[in-house]
Amino acid sequence: MRKFLVPGVGAALVAGVLLAPGNAAVAADSPDISVTNTKAHLDQLQSIATSNGGNRYTGRPGYKASADYVKAKLDAAGYTTTLQSFSTSAGTSYNVIAEWPHGDADHVVMAGSHLDSVSAGPGINDNGSGSAGVLETALAYAASGQTPKNRLRFGFWGSEELGLLGSKYYVNNLPAADRDKIELYLNFDMIASPNPGYFVYDDNPSGDAARDDLVTYFTGKNVQTEFIDVQGRSDHAAFRSLGIPTAGTFSGAEEIKTSAQATKWGGTAGQAFDACYHRSCDTISNLDLTSLDRQIDAIGHMIWLYAQKDYTGGPPPAGGNLLQNPGFESGTANWTGTTGPITDNTGRPAHSGSWKAWLQGNGRATTENIAQSVAIPATATAASLSLWIRIDTAETTSATVYDTVKVQVVDGSTATTLATYSNLDKSASYVQKTLDVTQYKGKTVTVKFVGQEDSSAQTSFVIDDVALTAG
Incomplete structure (x- = not known):
């Protein structure tokens, strides 16, 4: 200095x-x-x-x-x-x-x-x-x-x-x-x-x-x-x-x-x-x-x-993230599912940038989902799906699951739940989760997030900067 x-x-x-x-x-x-x-x-x-x-x-x-x-x-x-x-x-x-x-x-x-x-x-x-x-x-x-x-x-x-x-x-x-x-x-x-x-x-x-x-x-x-x-x-x-x-x-x-x-x-x-x-x-x-x-x-x-910050909002570089628009900065581009969860609403912060997927948080009985199809190379020796998630809830119990979000891979007509997060997993900041998807190499599958909320207190599942990588 x-x-x-x-x-x-x-x-x-x-x-x-x-x-x-x-x-x-x-x-x-x-x-x-x-x-x-x-x-x-x-x-x-x-x-x-x-x-x-x-x-x-x-x-x-x-x-x-x-x-x-x-x-x-x-x-x-x-x-x-x-x-x-x-x-x-x-x-x-x-x-x-x-x-x-x-x-x-x-x-x-x-x-x-x-x-x-x-x-x-x-x-x-x-x-x-x-x-x-x-x-x-x-x-x-x-x-x-x-x-x-x-x-x-x-x-x-x-x-x-x-x-x-x-x-x-x-x-x-x-x-x-x-x-x-x-x-x-x-x-x-x-x-x-x-x-x-x-x-x-x-x-x-x-x-x-x-x-x-x-x-x-x-x-x-x-x-x-x-x-x-x-x-x-x-x-x-x-x-x-x-x-x-x-x-x-x-x-x-x-x-x-x-x-x-x-x-x-x-x-x-x-x-x-x-x-x-x-x-x-x-x-x-x-x-x-x-x-x-x-x-x-x-x-x-x-x-x-x-x-991991998304400076492009477009397709990932070759050899990198296989998902398109993984940080949602291009809005709903490349994603399907329920209208509304992909948002730049400032009521919940993004992990990076301004956009994210905000599932649930409605305080009433609803189900929401977002999904994207992705091809995992047959030559991959390993593949993983990662996401950053922040969960806040008005539920006061520390023992009962009321609201959930499921991370799924849909292969043909079969939906497999890789992980489930609930109101019991509340966190004051974003936490990164990484899941193994090597078993799907050589296939085109759909990555899907499904939120479900009961009829009373809200739980918000905010997901951002999703990555599917194969090496």
Whole structure:
């Protein structure tokens, strides 16, 4: 991080938590990114600095060793990686670019952090913390078995401390057509400050949706946030200058924590968020692991969420989701069934985008369904059906099933129920469900969701971002 940042304005205080005006997103069920593994990466960066003059500064051996460490981890996980070199006044520097070789390459979701330290010290919070968090999230995604709708790319920037040189070099050397494919850039710079705050970037209106998703995620974890105007002082600025939506988080630098912030977040008022900012004491001891743990889970949440965001509303890319219009962003296109459930009604939030399938919620005896025919290749060795579902209910019992939604596969005249969810499965946020459909390979079947409600209290089954994938 090059300079301290000043909290901005423009958010409303709701139930003690700062929320963006108009915010209505609901956090998805999210991965638990390992803080133990992330701390292990930071231990390695400390060891690299200790073995190379006490820092990981641009042009010095500690920086190249840091880049080599990150690249080796990503290579081993199956990423397509590039070590991009460029010249600076301090010597040669490097960006590490890693791309997960799956998902639609015309729609790229990117996250990044700067990897270099200042010359005064090892830079473990600034910005080993962000780099370790982004690295561990990338590794966790590779190990998760998820099939992304969009292409995921991760950047580890050199020479941020010299003026954002690495990220500027990267975007300036991208062909215009490739720049246009980047739908979102997320930046994480200093996320484990020892006297931490929880700040969310608020300096790019085109990134408001991602900003709001970050706030909503933290709100769901009972962590209060504040918006901050980052004013172009970290690597997201290079992307923002091209009109690319950006967002990110920050735990504070040399700015002094106020009494109100200490009441909200704990820690010590009247002291810096990070008293070792840009100093030799920014070592492995200069970390708050609770902040690190919360922040890396937020990174994971955003990657899992935006990996599946429907940026097209049209047919899926070859080799990806076999369903058409899986996020309902084209309305009822490609889906059949009851009129009404596929909607952009704001009474219930979508998992991503604006549209979803809202089955039931009528408070009277009704049955509703939506369905789509799909061919599963005979060459598939495995096939799965996944969906995100959010269930809210006015039923008060914790023991009796009154309202249900069934997930079915119809093969010819035979309808097989793969799973049934009911008012007993209520959830405050979206939860992803994955079901095995390998037995239907080589067949054209119908995926069907059937909701049924009794005559009294309502239950709403909201389904979004459905995927049928075969490999």
